[in-house]
Each structure stands twice: as C-alpha cells, then as structure tokens.
Amino acid sequence: MTTLEWLLEGDPSIRWQVLRDLAGASDEVVAAERARVAGEGWGARLLALQGEDGRWAGGALFPAGTTSLANGQPWTATEPTLTLLRILGADPADDRVRRAVAKVKVNCRWEYDDLPFFGGEVEPCINGRTVGLGVYFGENVDGLVARLVSEQLADGGWNCEAERGSVRSSFDTTINVMEGLLAHERATGGTGESTAARRRAEEYLLERHLFRRLRTGEVVRPEYLRLSFPPRWHYDVLRALDYFRDAGDAPDPRMAEAVEIVRAKQQPDGTWPLEHTHRGDVHFALDDGDGKPSRWNTLRAQRVLDWVAKSWSRANPGGSGPTG
Incomplete structure (x- = not known):
C-alpha cells in the first residue's frame, strides 16, 4: 500500500483534503468527498454530540462543572469542537452545520x-x-x-x-x-x-526561524519541534509551515531549518508520526496515539514539502532540488 492509498483509507475529513492537496483530484470529486464530512465519520459524530442548548459539553471554552485543569484543558466544549469541525472541513453550507451554528449563536x-x-x-x-x-x-x-x-x-x-x-x-x-x-x-x-x-x-x-529566540538563537520550547494534532491553541513548526503554505507566498529562506526538521521526521514507510498529544479530555481520538503513524500529520507534512518543492522548481528550473 502506498502512503497515498493509506491516507485515502482515512475518514472523509482526511480524504477530501488528500484528494485536493496531494492527489490532484477534480473540484467535483473533492466537493463530493467533502460533502460526506457532516453526515459520516468524525464530523457527524461531533455534530451529534451538540447539546439541546446549542453548546457542546455545556460550555463555551470549558465543559460545565469544570473545576480543575490538573489533567489538562478539556477539549470537549463548544469552541474546541467548532474549531475541530472547521479543521475537518465540515461544509458550512450544509443544513446540519448551519443549524448547529445557529444554536451556538443564540445560546452560547x-x-x-x-x-x-x-x-x-x-x-x-x-x-x-x-x-x-x-x-x-x-x-x-x-x-x-x-x-x-x-x-x-x-x-x-x-x-x-x-x-x-x-x-x-x-x-x-x-x-x-x-x-x-x-x-x-x-x-x-x-x-x-x-x-x-x-x-x-x-x-x-x-x-526567529519559526522556533528560535531572537537574541540567543536557542530553541524557544522543545515542544515546538514536536508534531501534534489537533494543534488546539498550541504552536509547533508544522502548524506554522502549513499556515505559510496556505497563505500562498513562496517559502522564505528563513523557514529552511524548520522545513528540514519536518522532513527528517518522515518514517521509512513514508508516514509522519503523532509526537505530542495535548493533554485533556476529548470526544474521541483522531489518531492511534503518540509514536504511531498519523494520517493528519502525514497529510500536512507532505503538502508542506510539496509546496516547498514546487516553489523551488519554479524559482530554479533545471535545479537539483531544495536543500536545508
């Protein structure tokens, strides 16, 4: 099984982005797969967990009754759930999504x-x-x-x-x-x-080259170099690189070290691992755990590297490819 085939065995929320970003599928094929997110798999499960009052877990940022963050911030309330639905790509025009958001607007x-x-x-x-x-x-x-x-x-x-x-x-x-x-x-x-x-x-x-202190050049935090998903409110180099890819500009030379950090994390089987799950209660797991291959990190890392390679190719026709 190729890495692409493995990615396409994932949830519809992964598949439509793989088809768009890695497989070069037509707009019609991508849209058809994306339309499944609200009705199947993780997207449908999240929508089904919304309370009658329009909130998830009874709160905007914290579940009802939260008294301690000793075990990590819970990720089951309304904001982190809506943020996850956005990352999954649930179509905002879908009636199920529209109804859910309308309840949030009125009640949360x-x-x-x-x-x-x-x-x-x-x-x-x-x-x-x-x-x-x-x-x-x-x-x-x-x-x-x-x-x-x-x-x-x-x-x-x-x-x-x-x-x-x-x-x-x-x-x-x-x-x-x-x-x-x-x-x-x-x-x-x-x-x-x-x-x-x-x-x-x-x-x-x-x-700061996406992860270093300006004055000393030291790594700001070790966890900025570890790949997480979902990112929640946390920063890491893959999240930053994926932002710059999405923004559409050519890669800046000051990203080179961060790109190589991500590149070096690719496993022999072509996948990238989940390295740093942020502590806290979740609705359900989206990957198999730290140290295991992650479809989400593989999708995001591969599209970042493809963006870098394509930009290099346009800037250096006939060149041997980007280096660190």
Whole structure:
C-alpha cells in the first residue's frame, strides 16, 4: 500500500483534503468527498454530540462543572469542537452545520465575561480562533478583527498575558491570530491595517526561524519541534509551515531549518508520526496515539514539502532540488 492509498483509507475529513492537496483530484470529486464530512465519520459524530442548548459539553471554552485543569484543558466544549469541525472541513453550507451554528449563536456565551460567542472573549489567542470560526461559519467578526489589530505588540505578535503586563509576544498566541486574520482577509478582503498586522506577525516568526529566540538563537520550547494534532491553541513548526503554505507566498529562506526538521521526521514507510498529544479530555481520538503513524500529520507534512518543492522548481528550473 502506498502512503497515498493509506491516507485515502482515512475518514472523509482526511480524504477530501488528500484528494485536493496531494492527489490532484477534480473540484467535483473533492466537493463530493467533502460533502460526506457532516453526515459520516468524525464530523457527524461531533455534530451529534451538540447539546439541546446549542453548546457542546455545556460550555463555551470549558465543559460545565469544570473545576480543575490538573489533567489538562478539556477539549470537549463548544469552541474546541467548532474549531475541530472547521479543521475537518465540515461544509458550512450544509443544513446540519448551519443549524448547529445557529444554536451556538443564540445560546452560547463565554464563561469569562458572558459575551455572545461570536462577539469574542478577552484573550487574543481565543479571539484569533473565534475570528476564524466566524468567517468560516458566516458570522460578522469585523469588530473582533479591529480589536486584535489594536492589540498587536511592538515586536509584531500577540500574547494573552498582555493584559497582565507582558510586552513580549507568544508564538502560541500569534499563530492563532495570524490564522484568523488570514481567513478574514480571504473572506472579506480585510483592511489595510489587518493585512499589515498579519504581515508584521509573519515577520515576527520568520525573524526567529519559526522556533528560535531572537537574541540567543536557542530553541524557544522543545515542544515546538514536536508534531501534534489537533494543534488546539498550541504552536509547533508544522502548524506554522502549513499556515505559510496556505497563505500562498513562496517559502522564505528563513523557514529552511524548520522545513528540514519536518522532513527528517518522515518514517521509512513514508508516514509522519503523532509526537505530542495535548493533554485533556476529548470526544474521541483522531489518531492511534503518540509514536504511531498519523494520517493528519502525514497529510500536512507532505503538502508542506510539496509546496516547498514546487516553489523551488519554479524559482530554479533545471535545479537539483531544495536543500536545508
């Protein structure tokens, strides 16, 4: 079995992205496979778990009755579930998805300040994901985008600790905001200010080669070099590279080291492993566990490497290929 065949044996949410990003399938074939996400497999299971009140697990960010995070943040409440549905690619035009989102809009409010779900919360990390969700599911989040732009720190990124005095950006917070701003820009055209903010944030990561400290060159955190899925609110080099691939520009030379880190993790059978599952309760597992081959990481890593190779080929016709 080839790696491609193995990937196509996965859930519809994986298959439609493999067909689009790796197999070169037609738009019609991709759309037909994507249409299955809301009615079969993981997408259907997540939709079926929504409560009558429109929330998952009785909360926006935390399940009802949560009293401790000692075992990790739970990932079963409304925001992480909707974020997962977005990653899976559940069609926002599907009636089942539309009904689910309508219930969230009416009934779900943030635990911190009791604001409506699509109005956002207080932390830019959460608001970045909320912008992405609002755009994906057809809700107006222009005000939230303006707030995020106003909260950008002097070094180019964002940090949820800014309200407590931090003036240094966080890789984790910044990637969440960048993804949200890119989604908003694509859907609405964005604003000059939001585009400039996103570009400044890209430069923040690139100056640090996606994982190093600016002053010392040390690795910021070892877990940034380990491949996780779902990423939740956490940063890692594959998530960053997949963002830059999705943004559509040619790879920047400062990404080369991160690309080689991802390339080196490919196993002899052509797959990439799951390396770092983020602790916390989940609805159900999407991979077989740390150390095992991961369809999600294989899909994402391969499409990043394909993007790098294609960009190199266009820039260096007749060349021998990209190197680290």
